[in-house]
Amino acid sequence: MFLGIDLGTSEVKLLLLDDTGGIVGTAGSTLTLQSPQPQWSEQNPTDWWRATGEAASRLRSAHPAEFAAVRGIGLSGQMHGAVLLDASDAVLRPAILWNDGRSHAECAELTAAAPALQDIAGNLAMPGFTAPKLLWVRKHEPDIFARTASVLLPKDWLRLQLTGDKVSDPSDAAGTLWLDVARRDWSDELLAATGLTRAHMPRLVEASQPSGVLKPELAATWGLGADVIVAGGAGDNAASAIGIGATAPGDGFISLGTSGVLFVVNDRFAPNPASAVHAFCHALPSRWHQMSVMLSAASCLRWFCTLVGRDEAALLAELTPDDSAVNAPLFLPYLTGERTPHNDPFAPGVFHGLKAATTRADCTYAVLEGVAFGLADGLDALRAAGTEVQQLSLVGGGSRSPYWAQLIADVLDVELVVHAGSEAGGALGAARLGWLSTGGTVDTVCTRPDISAHFAPHPDRHARLAPRLARFRDLYRRLRGA
Structure with a gap:
């Protein structure tokens, strides 16, 4: 048995995987965000550990014999977060998360201090990345910066609780702007630009390699045997790719979670920072990937549910399969700014074109469509970087x-498939990495789950949506800087 632990933004999810690759069960525990000031997004790492323990307890209660047989654990986690520890490994302040926009000024400072940044890291300096956050702390919280002995990413802080070891992997570390992404190693030059050294960083292992073993006292608490291996693990999107078997060049997926991601595997380091495309290490050796990221995706629908006091199922049930775009307003999904392709932390969320006759269903449709249009912008950025997908x-x-899936297929004019268990996301990939770390092979472990649904694009629908996509893009251009 293998256990995957996925530290998301809104939930910690655990998944049990058996030796045939079958999902035995899952359990989760919710998390909340704190935003003490505009553009700030933080969480307390102790809440991650509490949620992990709660989910483990639920999973163990539901599947006691299978849970007790776990021999490998894999980790997946939200990327870019900064967990600052002192010399005794105490957390110095709440973790600054991936969707935090406070360090926009520090991005310009980092770019000036490290002229080779884009060549080495393969990415633009954006507020979501980890390195600008440390520059912000150095400027605004100098006492905290002076006491910082270690900087860990979220999943790697969980690893510290699990094993007592400070370790990361190239896929997650690539999102810090401190990694030489082609070499899959820390860059002394980029670390120095933020006043740090390798001594502040965890050691690196590949995502599928062992990083340590579970602490004996924790193994006893969880009812596990001795020498349970904890794999290097991966950033959430690379782990999701492992979960659906996206391991070969050209394989790709769209992730509709809190953020929206379009991910394509490459066999080489292929950066295109000019279009705000991310070029990161994949979770397998000698593999990289390109990725476009929109900061708000499914979270836009959750926001609208809260706004109108209805749950997602109720809102989606109000939609009809006809052309809802006829009367719907346009929606810009930039509730927390945007990355690809705009790199604009100040981009606002907008409903445009509201009328007296506009219904709640029209607005629900607009939210789904706006996210799909944001993904279309990301796909265009990947195509500009030389990536094609079928x-x-x-x-x-x-x-x-299914409604949203078909809408995205129509907007992108690309076939989409949904795999059985696809909602497992990074937790399944994490469990598979745990399996690989105990001796499993890529061919055996990283298989493609069965396809449960196909969504072929409708050419006529794509043509009808094209003018709305053009107006969507024009609306952002007109509002930028307003």
């Missing part, structure tokens, strides 16, 4: 809606 898998919570 088919994409759809993963994450948003993959549960």
Whole structure:
């Protein structure tokens, strides 16, 4: 048995995987965000550990014999977060998360201090990345910066609780702007630009390699045997790719979670920072990937549910299969700014074109369409970087809606497939990495789950949506800087 632990933004999810690759069970525990000031997004790492323990307890209660047989654990986690520890490994302040926009000024400072940044890290300096956050702390919280002995990413802080070891992997570390992504190693030059050294960083192992063993006292508490291996693990999107078997060049997926991601595997380091495309290490050796990221995706629908006091199922049930775009307003899904392709932390969310006759269903449709249009912008950025796709898998919570899946296929003019268990996301990939770390082979472990649904694009629908996509893009251009 293998256990996957996925530290998301809104939930910690655990998944049990058996030796045939079958999912035995899952359990989760919710998390909340804190935003003490505009553009700030933080969480307390102790809440991650509490949620992990709660989910483990539920999974163990539901599947006691299988849980006790776990021999490998894999980790997946939200990327870019900064967990600052002192010399005794105490957390110095709440973790600054991936969707935090406070360090926009520090991005310019980092770019000036490290002229080779884009060549080495393969990415633009954006507020979501980890390195600008440390520059912000150095400027605004100098006492905290002076006491910082270690900087860990979220999943790697969980690893510290599990094993007592400070370790990361190239896929997650690539999102810090401190990694030489081609060499899959820390860059002394980029670390120095933020006043740090390798001594502040965890050691690196590949995602599928062992990183340590579970602490004996924790193994006893969880009812596990001795020498349970904890794999290097991966950033959430690379782990999701492992979960759906996206391991070969050209394989790709769309993730509809809190953020929206379009991910394509490469066999080489292929950066295109000019279009705000991310070029990161994949979770397998000698593999990289390109990725476009929109900061708000399924979270836009959750926001609208809260706004109108209805749950997702009720809102989606109000939609009809006819052309809802006729009367719907346009929606810009930039509730927390945007990355690809705009790199604009100040981009606002907008409903445009509201009328007296506009219904709640019209607005629900507009939200789904706006996210799909944001993904289309990301696909165009990947194509500009030389990436072509014929088919994409759809993963994450948003993959549960056939209506949304078909709309995205129509907007992108790309076939989408949904795999059985696709909502498992990074937790399944994490469990598979745990399996690989105990001796499993890629051919055996990283298989493609069965396809449960196909969504072929409708050419006429794509043509009808094209003018709305053009107006969507024009609306952002007109509002930028307003």
